[in-house]
Amino acid sequence: xxxxxxxxxxxxxxxxxxxxxxxxxxxxxxxxxxxxxxxxxxxxxxxxxxxxxxxxxxxxxxxxxxxxxxxxxxxxxxxxxxxxxxxxxxxxxxxxxxxxxxxxxxxxxxxxxxxxxxxxxxxxxxxxxxxxxxxxxxxxxxxxxxxxxxxxxxxxxxxxxxxxxxxxxxxxxxxxxxxxxxxxxxxxxxxxxxxxxxxxxxxxxxxxxxxxxxxxxxxxxxxxxxxxxxxxxxxxxxxxxxxxxxxxxxxxxxxxxxxxxxxxxxxxxxxxxxxxxxxxxxxxxxxxxxxxxxxxxxxxxxxxxxxxxxxxxxxxxxxxxxxxxxxxxxxxxxxxxxxxxxxxxxxxxxxxxxxxxxxxxxxxxxxxxxxxxxxxxxxxxxxxxxxxxxxxxxxxxxxxxxxxxxxxxxxxxxxxxxxxxxxxxxxxxxxxxx
Numbered sequence: 174x175x176x177x178x179x180x181x182x183x184x185x186x187x188x189x190x191x192x193x194x195x196x197x198x199x200x201x202x203x204x205x206x207x208x209x210x211x212x213x214x215x216x217x218x219x220x221x222x223x224x225x226x227x228x229x230x231x232x233x234x235x236x237x238x239x240x241x242x243x244x245x246x247x248x249x250x251x252x253x254x255x256x257x258x259x260x261x262x263x264x265x266x267x268x269x270x271x272x273x274x275x276x277x278x279x280x281x282x283x284x285x286x287x288x289x290x291x292x293x294x295x296x297x298x299x300x301x302x303x304x305x306x307x308x309x310x311x312x313x314x315x316x317x318x319x320x321x322x323x324x325x326x327x328x329x330x331x332x333x334x335x336x337x338x339x340x341x342x343x344x345x346x347x348x349x350x351x352x353x354x355x356x357x358x359x360x361x362x363x364x365x366x367x368x369x370x371x372x373x374x375x376x377x378x379x380x381x382x383x384x385x386x387x388x389x390x391x392x393x394x395x396x397x398x399x400x401x402x403x404x405x406x407x408x409x410x411x412x413x414x415x416x417x418x419x420x421x422x423x424x425x426x427x428x429x430x431x432x433x434x435x436x437x438x439x440x441x442x443x444x445x446x447x448x449x450x451x452x453x454x455x456x457x458x459x460x461x462x463x464x465x466x467x468x469x470x471x472x473x474x475x476x477x478x479x480x481x482x483x484x485x486x487x488x489x490x491x492x493x494x495x496x497x498x499x500x501x502x503x504x505x506x507x508x509x510x511x512x513x514x515x516x517x518x519x520x521x522x523x524x525x526x527x528x529x530x531x532x533x534x535x536x537x538x539x540x541x542x543x544x545x546x547x548x549x550x551x552x553x554x555x556x557x558x559x560x561x562x563x564x565x566x567x568x569x570x571x572x573x574x575x576x577x578x579x580x581x582x583x584x585x586x587x588x589x590x591x592x593x594x595x596x597x598x599x600x601x602x603x604x605x606x607x
Contacts, residue, residue, distance in 0.1 A: 178215045178294065179330040179402065181206065182319035182376075186336040187392035188222035188252070193229040196255050198392055202334075203259045203267070205398035206299050214402050215294035217328075219302045219319040220256075223248035224312070245306035256301050266298045272318050273305040277430045287326045317430065320376040324383045324427030327417070331380045332401050333373045334392035339409035340370070348406065352381035352414040356476040377411035378478060382607040383427040384417035386410065415607060425468055425481050426605040433461015433488055434470040435495075435598075442479055445471070445606055450597030451482075453502060456495040463488045465560065471599070482604035489553070490560055491598060493542045501539045502596070503589035506561050507582055508546050510569060513558035516551055565592050 181202065188198050199220070206216035224241050227248025231239045239247075253269055260267045270289065276282040293300045302322065304313020316333065323331045339346045340358060350358070355378040360370040370389075377387035390397050390408025400407050418426045437445075441455020451471070463469050464487050471480040484491070493509075494502045535543075549557070562569045568588040 176213055176215055176294065177329040178217070178326065179209070179332060179398075180217045180219060180319050180323040180326075180328050181332045181398055182219040182315055182334065183221060183392055184315070184333075184335045185221040185225045187334055188220060189225035189229070191229060194222060194226045194248075194251050194255055199252070199255045200259050202392070202398060203256050203299065204263075205396070207260070207263055207265055208399060209402050210297060212399075212402055216398065216402075217290055217293075217300050217302060217322060217326075218256075219315050219322065220252060221303065221313075221315045222252055223303055224306050226251045241312060242307045249303065252303070253301065256299075260299065266296075267301050268293060268298050270300050270302045271305040272302060272313075272322075274309045274311075274313070274430070277317070277321055277428070280424050280428075283321065283325050283424075283428055286322070290322070290326055314372065316372040316376040320380050320385075321428045321430075323380055323385050324423050327420075328385060330401065331377070331385050331387040332398065332407075333376065333387065333389045334397065335370070335373065335389065336392065337370070338391045338394070340374070340389055347409045349410050349412060350377075351412060352378050353477050355381075355411065356478075374411075379427050381411050381414040382478065383423065384413055384415060386413050418605060422605050425483065425603060426607075427481075429468040429481075431470050431481065432463035432467040433459070433484075434472050435459050435491065436472055436474055437479065438474075442473060445480060445601075445604065448601065450601040451599045451604070452597060453491075453494050453497050453499075453593070456491065456598065459488050459492040459495055461488055465563075469599075471604075478607060480599075480604055480606040482599035485596075485598055485600060486564070487556075487560060490557055493545060493557075496538065497542075499593040499596075500586075500590045501536065502593040503586045504535065504539060505542045505546065506589050506593075507586045508543055509554065509557045510561055510585070511582060512546060512549075513554050516554070564596065565589065568592060 183198070183202055188195055202218060206218055209216045223245045225248065227244030227246065228239070230247055230251065231244060256267045270286065272286060276286065290300055302318065304315050304318050306313050319333065320331060322328070340350055341347065342358060355374040358374055360374065373389050377389060380387045388401055388408050388410050394407060397407050435456050436458035437451065437455045438457055441451060444455065445451055457474065461469065463484055465485055467484055468481060469484050470478060471482065472478055494505050497505070568585065
């Protein structure tokens, strides 16, 4: 019999009460995960609730207030005690796997996690996964962890359990939802967890584009895990949008944490779907605070997810030169480098800024970008200059060695203009199109 797999995430608002963990929900979930084995399924439980459980305990016993990190450290053993007591009755075993934000940035770390989960499946051990709220300063995103595990391990289904029966639109519960429609659903941030329904919809969208069916349902629906395993309707189903990607593409397609997004125009979308790289002229908007080498999302103006890829430049530099022609990009890059060289160290007065003659004939977006460059402090200017040097090392060094300032600037603009014609902001080899 072929063994299939499912990742089940249980939200904080479902597994905890005001007094701590809810043993009824936890017991029901683990019983279902144990029984799923006889139906040919391995289940991975992603269980939130450590912070809420620890906070409830400390509120009753501690004399001073506590941080979320301390609450997580106190609450995690409470959750595992309940899961272990249930598993021992059935003669089975559970294990604990904590995943930090740094793990979601490391292909090697996630590969190790998947190897452990695979070993759990062969040994009949139920893994209890949680984000490491002790080390993650912003708190863990268990919805993101759940979809990352589902994609990286090649799971067949993702089940996101919460305190509502499913996704609603205008007060009506939706039995099915297409991946392309997930971003149009109005959501709130109610509940004790970090993400709420918006986070679940983002996870479901990503799973759908990676060939994984997702259900968003109530944790208190009787037999919800077993019913999902048996392909019975539960909650709202987010349908598969495409086939799975090969294993080597999954890190970018659905595992790595997204650090921001760029909005592109229709010609740019058509271009990358045809196999081309993404250039500045097609970028309408930049969102987030990502660096070169970070994974970002590529979306349309309506919010539809088009692709995910590794950015070659920072959000700051991309925001300055987006939607520009190559000659305009050269003007902005030259000014960044020139300003850096004029103020070679903190406290050194800068040379003259671009004047009216230099700005004449430039489009308004270019003038605005140059004004932003002039407003930047030394550290930001230095970071941008170093980023440009890494993009075009030989041309930049050549210009820096040219003692004729005006001639060097003109020559550098010409070089940057030619080089920028081939500057793709996301390399095609590191871009996954949905």
